[in-house]
Amino acid sequence: MKSNHRRPAAHVVLAALIALGAGVARAESQDAAKAPAKPGIGMALKVETEGMLGLTVAKVVVSEVKPGSQAEAAGVLAxxxxxxxxxxxxxxxxxxxxxxxxxxxxxxxxxxxFRHPSGTEFEVTLVKPKT
Incomplete structure (x- = not known):
């Protein structure tokens, strides 16, 4: 039986965020906050899934775009x-x-x-920097 309940799948969300180099972890200390940002694409995602096991992706939405990032330069918006x-x-x-x-x-x-909330779709090419 398939459920229509949508929920974030933590393992998929974490994998997507790590894969996109989003740098989701927030610095807890003053010293960590001053450290330079690690290279990445510069966006965080929220993944919603459907089904009892959460294996079907309902949608993936950009939840954050870092200023000065590749994602921002490409026109990606939260x-x-x-x-x-x-x-x-x-x-x-x-x-x-x-x-x-x-x-x-x-x-x-x-x-x-990507699709903006207005319905306009656009294609971008992003590259995770070599470290």
Missing amino acids: GDQIVRVEGQQVPGGNALSLRPHMNFVPGEPKKIV
Whole structure:
């Protein structure tokens, strides 16, 4: 039986955030807050899933875009939804099948199609910097 209940899948959210180099962890101390940011794409994501096991992706929404980041330069805004990654449809896709497409290899470009809340879709190419 399939449930229509949508919920964030913690393992998928964490994997997507790590893969995109979002730097989700917040600095707790003054010294850590002063440390330079690690290279990344510069966006955080919220993933909603459907089904009892949460294996079907309902949607992936950008929850944060870091100032001065690749994502900001490409026109990505908080509230945008990821529609496709490397040609793979994201909403309605199997989370386990999409996982390899969400992982960024440093130096290798990845094409992502976003949809603004207005409905306008746009494609960007993002590259996780080599460290």
